[in-house]
Each structure stands twice: as C-alpha cells, then as structure tokens.
Amino acid sequence: MSNNWKIYEQAFKEGLNINESIDLETFKYRDYSWDSVAHMILISMLEDAFNIQLETDDVIDFNSYVKGKEILLKYGVTIER
Amino acid sequence: MGRNVIITGTSSGIGKSILEEFSKEKDITIIAHARKPSPQFELLLKNLNRENENLIIPVYFDLINAEHLTGQINNVLKAYKKIDVLVNNAGMIQPNSSFLMTSLDTIKESFQINFFSQVLLTQLVARSMIRNRIGNIVNIASIAAFDVTTAQFEYVTSKAAIVAMTMKLAIELAPFGIRCNAVAPGLIKTKMLENMEKELKNNLCHQAALNRLGMPEEISKLVYFLASKDSSFINGQTIRVDGGRGVI
Numbered sequence: 001m002s003n004n005w006k007i008y009e010q011a012f013k014e015g016l017n018i019n020e021s022i023d024l025e026t027f028k029y030r031d032y033s034w035d036s037v038a039h040m041i042l043i044s045m046l047e048d049a050f051n052i053q054l055e056t057d058d059v060i061d062f063n064s065y066v067k068g069k070e071i072l073l074k075y076g077v078t079i080e081r
Numbered sequence: 082m083g084r085n086v087i088i089t090g091t092s093s094g095i096g097k098s099i100l101e102e103f104s105k106e107k108d109i110t111i112i113a114h115a116r117k118p119s120p121q122f123e124l125l126l127k128n129l130n131r132e133n134e135n136l137i138i139p140v141y142f143d144l145i146n147a148e149h150l151t152g153q154i155n156n157v158l159k160a161y162k163k164i165d166v167l168v169n170n171a172g173m174i175q176p177n178s179s180f181l182m183t184s185l186d187t188i189k190e191s192f193q194i195n196f197f198s199q200v201l202l203t204q205l206v207a208r209s210m211i212r213n214r215i216g217n218i219v220n221i222a223s224i225a226a227f228d229v230t231t232a233q234f235e236y237v238t239s240k241a242a243i244v245a246m247t248m249k250l251a252i253e254l255a256p257f258g259i260r261c262n263a264v265a266p267g268l269i270k271t272k273m274l275e276n277m278e279k280e281l282k283n284n285l286c287h288q289a290a291l292n293r294l295g296m297p298e299e300i301s302k303l304v305y306f307l308a309s310k311d312s313s314f315i316n317g318q319t320i321r322v323d324g325g326r327g328v329i
Contacts, residue, residue: 036253037256037257040208040211040257043208044212047208047212048212053155053158053159056204056205059208
C-alpha cells in the first residue's frame with residue numbers, strides 16, 4: 001500500500017470517524033457520518049497531509065471516496081495502492 | 082506564538098482605526114488590506130511597525146475583482162497557515178439616490194463590495210480556521226441594516242445581508258470553534274460621510290441620544306473585544322454602536 005493511499009484512508013477513517021468494516025470504495029457524501037461538518041474536517045486533513053489547497057468548487061465536488069481520488073490528482077496527488 | 086489577523090479596508094476611516102487598535106497587541110501579525118498602494122498608507126504601516134514592533138504586511142486587491150481577491154488571499158493562506166481573526170471591514174456607499182433612480186449595475190456593485198467579496202473572503206479564510214479549530218470573524222455592518230431610512234436601498238440591503246450572514250455563519254462555524262459577530266456603527270466621523278447629504282447627516286446626528294458623531298476608535302475597540310477571548314460567549318450578534326440612536 002502506497003504512503004498516499006494510507007494517508008487518504010486514514011483521513012477518511014479519522015476525519016469521518018468510521019470503522020474498519022465500511023467499504024470505502026462505495027462510500028459517498030451523506031453516508032453514515034459524512035455530513036457537512038465532517039466533510040470540512042476531512043478536507044482540512046487532506047490539505048494538511050498533502051500540503052495543497054483545494055478550490056471551493058473541488059471541495060463541493062468531493063462527494064465520494066472515488067471522486068476524491070480523482071480531484072486530488074488535479075493537485076498532483078496520486079492515490080494508488 | 083502571536084495571532085495572525087486579516088483586516089480589510091485599512092487605509093482610512095474605521096478600518097485604519099481597527100488596524101491601529103490591533104497593532105497595539107504584542108507579537109501580532111496583521112495582514113492589512115487596501116485597494117491599492119499609496120504613500121500615506123505605506124507611511125502608516127511603517128509608523129505602526131516602528132511604534133509597536135509588530136509585523137504588518139500590506140496586501141492589495143480591489144474587492145470588485147473576485148479573481149484577484151482569491152489569488153491574493155490564497156497567497157496569504159499559503160504563507161500563514163493559521164489565521165486567528167478576520168475583520169471584514171471594507172465597504173462602500175454610493176451617492177444618495179432613490180430606489181427607482183438606481184440602476185441594477187449600481188446595486189450589483191454595492192453588493193459585490195459590501196457583501197459578496199466578504200462572503201468569498203470568509204469562505205477562503207474560514208477553511209484555514211477550520212483546520213486549526215479556532216477563529217474569530219468580525220463583520221462591519223451598519224445601523225442602516227435596521228434603520229432603513231438612514232441610507233439608500235443598495236447600502237441598506239447589502240448591510241442587512243451582512244447581519245444575516247453573521248447569524249448564519251455563527252451557527253455553521255460554531256462546531257469548528259469559530260465565532261462570528263458584527264458591529265453596526267451609527268454615524269461615524271469618516272471620509273465615507275462626505276457622500277452623505279448635509280441635511281440628512283445633521284438629522285441623523287440629532288437622532289442619537291448622545292447628539293454627536295461617533296469616532297472610529299469607538300468602533301475599533303469593540304471590534305478588538307469581539308475578536309478576543311474576553312468575548313468568548315458572544316456569537317452571532319450584531320452590536321449597535323450608535324450613541325443611543327437605537328433606543329430613541
């Protein structure tokens with residue numbers, strides 16, 4: 001597992017306070033604990049970890065675990081296993 | 082480590098007074114916004130830096146230009162990872178005219194400067210505050226938001242939007258440890274008053290129980306208080322500083 005992948009997974013688990021058993025690949029905004037408050041915590045964790053600053057439109061579009069990887073790629077952050 | 086503070090519209094009037102008030106704080110770093118560089122503004126910053134041995138950094142952008150604002154503030158946020166306080170002070174008032182004699186473009190311009198630029202700035206800065214789970218936002222509204230006869234349509238409505246924004250942000254940002262309050266100045270002795278008709282100015286002055294104009298420092302001291310720990314249980318409020326006009 002790559003370091004970026006570990007950081008990405010960790011941010012989801014810590015930021016959204018989710019347990020190990022949830023399938024992140026299908027995880028979407030509004031699922032379980034992913035509300036607007038948790039969303040901003042997740043975004044700030046990712047920005048800190050990868051030293052980037054997401055555009056507001058990307059913060060809004062970041063609506064799933066899979067979509068998030070696509071958005072981070074725009075900022076030069078590759079999330080691969 | 083000292084606080085990092087962003088204040089908009091600091092070259093004159095209430096904003097200049099707010100800058101002077103904050104600059105008295107030890108170890109503070111102030112990002113002082115102005116629309117464009119000027120010898121007077123640069124001299125002001127130089128003098129404040131010398132008097133207080135603090136760091137005051139100018140940042141220039143026109144609030145009408147959202148792209149420029151975003152670029153400049155993103156540069157600030159890259160340089161300063163922690164922003165403790167945002168004071169949304171900058172604003173404008175158009176020459177007086179009635180609603181039916183005001184073009185939509187004029188109304189849009191007022192809203193861009195008095196409201197939308199502050200929305201955008203707050204969105205950008207609040208994200209930095211969220212990261213640190215602490216922050217303080219102080220907006221400068223106006224008594225015109227409540228006493229609608231005191232100014233023209235676009236000023237009254239844009240300042241009313243600031244009051245509503247203050248309440249809404251207080252709720253939405255509270256989970257992140259961010260407070261949001263506003264100050265609603267009455268008639269304050271600044272350059273902005275020059276655009277007001279003399280008769281209206283005199284009438285408004287007499288309508289305050291204290292029967293005088295307010296001074297910029299009578300606003301800035303409250304702004305400083307609202308941005309400090311001393312006001313830690315005040316949130317979502319717009320506080321009038323109007324010499325008692327509101328109680329008459």
